[in-house]
Amino acid sequence: MIEPYFDIEWIIEMIKEQEPDRVDLIDQLKKSERKKWIRQPYISFVSGERPNQPGSEWQIEENIVLEHEKEGTIVLDILKDGRIGGIEFINQIPNS
Structure with a gap:
């Protein structure tokens, strides 16, 4: 049975294993107020209104x-100021 929630600690562990030099991302996620969320294709941490526009x-x-053993490909969108803008769960996207 798939759990209905996704835990931020899983992302932190994947970064530690796959991108160990990205301590900045680990620190951001540890400080995040959101620790769990309902499974969905995309979690946004900042407004995506008018992306890449002035x-x-x-x-x-x-x-x-x-890459997660069970969850598949997960993409972190990193903004120019270094913040995580959002997290995309590719396997959750319909027709992916």
């Missing part, structure tokens, strides 16, 4: 791709 909070810099 004045928008959402200014993407890079994507970090993680």
Whole structure:
């Protein structure tokens, strides 16, 4: 049975294993007020309104791709200011 929630600690552990130099991301997630969330394709930490447009909070810099044994591919959207903008669970997207 698949659990209805996804725990932020799983993401932290994947970063430690797969991107150990990204201590900045681990620190951000540890400080996050959200520790668990209902399974869904995308979790947003900042407003995605008008992405990459002047004045928008959402200014993407890079994507970090993680692989989870059961959850599959997970993508972290990293913004230009270093914050995590969101987390995408590829296997949760319909038709993926």
